Amino acid sequence: MPGAGAETYWLSWGGGILIGLASAALLLLNGRVAGISGIAGNMLRRPDRDTPWRAAFLVGLLAGPLLFTVLAGHRPPVHVLASWPVLVFAGLLVGFGTRLGSGCTSGHGVSGLARLSRRSIAAVATFMAFAIVTVFLVRHVFLDGVP
């Protein structure tokens, strides 16, 4: 969205504030990190005492876009350009990679950077760099000219 209006920036900033509030709330109330790959990945284990809050968090996460739709009067836009096989390959990489690397954009990005964790700073620098190079290769080398 090149040349996006000021409104786009305000909405992004406001959305970021809400995400930060969610992260702060989980920390200050429950003492836990709002790391979504960890919360989702640990749901694949045998249920334990942390399963109920993790399930509740995920229910809330899914309800979020529905609440947005009610408040805004329209659905949040979601445009997926990737083909089906690419989506499957990417999903496998994201699932395996976030568990191997102990976090994703939420746990390492939002929570980890906020407490200046060395591990999270290294993780964010790594996944940002690899994501930027991947988009560069896909858009400007292999599919040059395809939007």
Next chain:
Amino acid sequence: MKIAAALLAGLLFGLGLALAGMLDPVRVQGFLDVTGAWDPSLAFVLGGAVGVSALGNLLARHVRHPLLAAAFDIPSSRRVDAKLLGGSALFGIGWGLAGFCPGPALSALSLGLPKAFVFVAAMLLGMWGYKIMISKPSQPSA
């Protein structure tokens, strides 16, 4: 109460993702496309989120324990190792290819998009694959 708190946190998170435009893989890829038609707006998402999250952390340092739990349960490791960097690299490649990271992909499930379902199914399979790999006794676990 802990369950209600987690539900509220999840709801705020999902609402924030939707408001910020993070649910849209095209926007995310536009943010990552720094050499092309770069859309820097999503940097404001991270800025806003990290800022408020940092305030939460500062506050947490001045309380004995979380409001609803006996103690904070926060990762304390400081070791930057091959697992962390290799996993983050794989994640970055997948994120760039699809434009979805775990939070937005799960959150977008409620909008009923088939492509989000396929991505999340593959993602859970990848997570499960990791769990199988580390549960093998021959693999040293960290």
